[in-house]
Amino acid sequence: MPQKHTISALVENHFGVLCRIAGLFSSRGFNIDSLSVGETEDPKISRMTIVVRGDDSVLEQVVKQLNRLIDVIRVIDITQGTFIERELTLIKVNANTTTRTEIIQIAEVFRANVVDVSANSMTIEVTGRHDKVQAIIAMLEPYGIEEIARTGTVALLRDSTPKK
Amino acid sequence: MASAAAPPAPQEMRGADIVIESLVREGVDIIFGYPGGASMELHQALTRSKIRNILCRHEQGEIFAAEGYAKASGKVGVCMATSGSGATNLVTGLADAKMDSVPLVAITGQVPSSVIGRDAFQETPIVEITRQITKHNYLIDRIEDIPRVIKEAFHIASTGRPGPVLVDVPKDIQQSYWAAEFPETVSMRSYAPNQARASREDIESVAQAIKEAKRPVIYAGGGIISSEASEELRNLVKKTNIPVAQTLLGLGVFPETDPLSLQMLGMHGSVYANYAVNHADLLLAFGVRFDDRVTGKLEAFAKHGKIVHIDIDPSELNKNKVAHLPIASDIKYALQELNGIVEDNAYPEWVDEINVWRKKHPFSFQETEDDILPQHAIKLLYEMTKGDAIVATGVGQHQMWAAQYYPFDEPRRWLTSGGLGSMGFGLPSALGAQLAFPDKLVVDIDGDGSFAMNVQELATLYVEKLPVKTIILNNQHLGMVVQWEDRFYESNRGHTFIGDPDGTEAVYPDFVTVAEGFRVKAERVFHKKDLPAAYERMIAHDGPYLLDVIVPNQEHVLPMIPSGMTFDDIITE
Numbered sequence: 001m002p003q004k005h006t007i008s009a010l011v012e013n014h015f016g017v018l019c020r021i022a023g024l025f026s027s028r029g030f031n032i033d034s035l036s037v038g039e040t041e042d043p044k045i046s047r048m049t050i051v052v053r054g055d056d057s058v059l060e061q062v063v064k065q066l067n068r069l070i071d072v073i074r075v076i077d078i079t080q081g082t083f084i085e086r087e088l089t090l091i092k093v094n095a096n097t098t099t100r101t102e103i104i105q106i107a108e109v110f111r112a113n114v115v116d117v118s119a120n121s122m123t124i125e126v127t128g129r130h131d132k133v134q135a136i137i138a139m140l141e142p143y144g145i146e147e148i149a150r151t152g153t154v155a156l157l158r159d160s161t162p163k164k
Numbered sequence: 165m166a167s168a169a170a171p172p173a174p175q176e177m178r179g180a181d182i183v184i185e186s187l188v189r190e191g192v193d194i195i196f197g198y199p200g201g202a203s204m205e206l207h208q209a210l211t212r213s214k215i216r217n218i219l220c221r222h223e224q225g226e227i228f229a230a231e232g233y234a235k236a237s238g239k240v241g242v243c244m245a246t247s248g249s250g251a252t253n254l255v256t257g258l259a260d261a262k263m264d265s266v267p268l269v270a271i272t273g274q275v276p277s278s279v280i281g282r283d284a285f286q287e288t289p290i291v292e293i294t295r296q297i298t299k300h301n302y303l304i305d306r307i308e309d310i311p312r313v314i315k316e317a318f319h320i321a322s323t324g325r326p327g328p329v330l331v332d333v334p335k336d337i338q339q340s341y342w343a344a345e346f347p348e349t350v351s352m353r354s355y356a357p358n359q360a361r362a363s364r365e366d367i368e369s370v371a372q373a374i375k376e377a378k379r380p381v382i383y384a385g386g387g388i389i390s391s392e393a394s395e396e397l398r399n400l401v402k403k404t405n406i407p408v409a410q411t412l413l414g415l416g417v418f419p420e421t422d423p424l425s426l427q428m429l430g431m432h433g434s435v436y437a438n439y440a441v442n443h444a445d446l447l448l449a450f451g452v453r454f455d456d457r458v459t460g461k462l463e464a465f466a467k468h469g470k471i472v473h474i475d476i477d478p479s480e481l482n483k484n485k486v487a488h489l490p491i492a493s494d495i496k497y498a499l500q501e502l503n504g505i506v507e508d509n510a511y512p513e514w515v516d517e518i519n520v521w522r523k524k525h526p527f528s529f530q531e532t533e534d535d536i537l538p539q540h541a542i543k544l545l546y547e548m549t550k551g552d553a554i555v556a557t558g559v560g561q562h563q564m565w566a567a568q569y570y571p572f573d574e575p576r577r578w579l580t581s582g583g584l585g586s587m588g589f590g591l592p593s594a595l596g597a598q599l600a601f602p603d604k605l606v607v608d609i610d611g612d613g614s615f616a617m618n619v620q621e622l623a624t625l626y627v628e629k630l631p632v633k634t635i636i637l638n639n640q641h642l643g644m645v646v647q648w649e650d651r652f653y654e655s656n657r658g659h660t661f662i663g664d665p666d667g668t669e670a671v672y673p674d675f676v677t678v679a680e681g682f683r684v685k686a687e688r689v690f691h692k693k694d695l696p697a698a699y700e701r702m703i704a705h706d707g708p709y710l711l712d713v714i715v716p717n718q719e720h721v722l723p724m725i726p727s728g729m730t731f732d733d734i735i736t737e
Contacts, residue, residue, distance in 0.1 A: 011354075012354055015303075016291065016292075016295075016303075019292065019295060023296050024296070027296045060482060061479065061482075064478050064479035064483075065479050067478070067479075068479050070299070070320060070352070070355050071354055073353060
């Protein structure tokens with residue numbers, strides 16, 4: 001059964017590492033749902049969080065192929081443990097004087113922030129797990145969504161994960 | 165670092181000289197380089213060094229030569245090209261070396277840093293282009309990185325699962341100066357190739373599996389050559405008497421003339437090797453990657469047996485075929501450990517059963533009166549050279565026949581493009597091997613299609629005085645494609661005739677005249693009775709020699725398991 005896996009890879013913060021990894025995924029036919037990259041506490045190391053879909057054998061290959069890359073320091077399948085994952089999304093939705101209050105209420109329920117308002121639109125910033133973002137988008141859709149910008153997922157293992 | 169030993173204070177060195185000095189420090193004495201605007205600084209530095217440059221006549225030729233050198237010697241092959249088209253001409257060779265795990269360092273000149281990204285003359289982003297077909301690659305952006313990067317490049321190319329590494333050096337960096345410091349060691353936190361070591365429990369499980377098996381087979385591949393573990397494999401067979409099938413790239417890891425050798429397995433492997441694998445209750449897959457040309461239909465491959473798979477590259481385990489016992493390990497280490505505990509054994513009934521098939525279906529062909537069959541030509545070469553030549557090939561029918569009819573008793577005698585199937589591999593890889601072994605007989609068994617793809621390397625043979633012998637098995641066709649047309653496309657010829665469409669009687673092109681133009685001695689043979697004397701002249705000749713052997717085009721490589729099929733679908737006639 002194809003499942004979603006969140007993989008966290010620590011990589012050398014070199015020029016070109018992102019291309020190396022993106023190229024690996026496309027040349028081996030792995031499907032990426034999202035990929036996000038950023039520096040870690042050590043500026044020489046970046047963390048890549050990759051959400052990939054596939055069965056166990058696909059995941060095994062993804063992890064092994066990533067490990068094979070010279071610039072990859074460590075790969076963890078975060079989905080194996082308990083973890084925190086978040087993505088950030090900006091949603092620009094149609095809003096007029098009659099719908100504005102409803103939209104603000106929806107945003108409050110999702111603990112989202114209104115970050116911009118104009119005569120005809122509002123921009124909402126929402127942070128959370130992928131399904132939460134999906135849920136607010138579904139709620140806002142009837143008003144007419146103009147634009148969406150969303151980051152990939154970032155994730156960390158919970159410290160409370162029991163060590164095996 | 166080096167200052168303790170070096171008497172004078174460190175002097176400023178030109179970047180190009182730092183590159184070459186870094187190569188010298190890696191023990192390089194031969195490289196294959198073709199200069200151009202962005203690499204001429206490096207060639208200028210080469211003239212100031214002890215390194216011998218072999219001027220091949222095409223960058224694809226030089227990288228195949230570097231592969232041949234590496235495959236024959238076990239050392240890292242080094243080639244050099246200029247930017248742009250020089251670098252892109254290396255692409256096929258890099259992909260070839262990646263597929264066949266050949267240790268290689270390719271150095272390319274790049275346009276000056278200031279114009280990178282501006283579509284300068286002869287600019288290509290070669291690091292971007294080759295990312296997926298190298299084990300690793302580098303674009304140097306500071307002169308201070310040169311010694312470390314070159315050291316890392318050799319380390320990466322030659323350790324773990326070997327492979328090609330490309331280093332791209334912009335011209336301005338070649339031309340700048342620095343009081344170079346050369347590191348003695350490599351330190352890379354993200355690359356630990358020596359971690360792959362089988363555990364004690366794993367080795368015990370393998371020994372136990374061997375003990376319980378009644379019909380074991382070893383499936384031995386190129387990883388054993390990379391790991392220099394041929395001796396350990398032979399010791400294992402001495403103790404256990406398990407028959408050995410070899411992959412195309414593994415030929416020679418176990419003596420093919422040994423009674424327990426099943427020779428090559430796979431699409432054009434022996435019937436008995438494929439029979440054995442198909443009926444085995446234990447498949448010992450050592451240094452192999454379950455390539456589709458070996459397995460055919462994956463689900464049916466070795467389906468009756470337990471599979472032990474040992475490879476240094478963990479990503480090969482369970483990639484194509486799920487193993488019951490996947491072990492990530494250097495094969496030399498694993499075999500040494502296994503030989504320490506495995507019990508003496510023998511499987512006479514199983515070997516007898518296989519030998520029935522060996523007798524029933526040996527590699528065979530119908531002898532002819534006058535025509536020279538390619539199989540006969542190779543068999544005769546084997547007899548006349550006593551199996552002691554280093555043999556290179558192109559890709560196609562002649563390659564498969566060479567694998568079948570020129571058995572090897574030692575590793576590193578066989579140079580062929582397995583994974584990528586690169587036509588034109590034969591002549592340049594032969595010349596590379598000749599440089600590694602100047603006194604050995606090196607023969608390129610080639611096809612007329614493959615040979616023409618790197619024919620320009622005849623010049624390299626002449627100029628560098630390399631006594632490579634080339635045998636063209638000339639059937640005026642792209643024989644392997646013709647064979648598929650005959651078998652699966654009702655013999656409809658889809659551009660597979662490569663002779664002269666206006667004069668099918670005369671052989672075209674005239675390779676003898678071509679060779680003479682390159683000042684390489686050559687002759688053509690039509691008749692079977694003339695072949696032994698022609699071989700004698702060729703072998704006795706002090707210098708390169710080309711023999712254009714005219715062969716019929718109706719022959720098929722047999723046996724054959726059609727692509728994606730199983731042992732039950734094997735074609736033997």
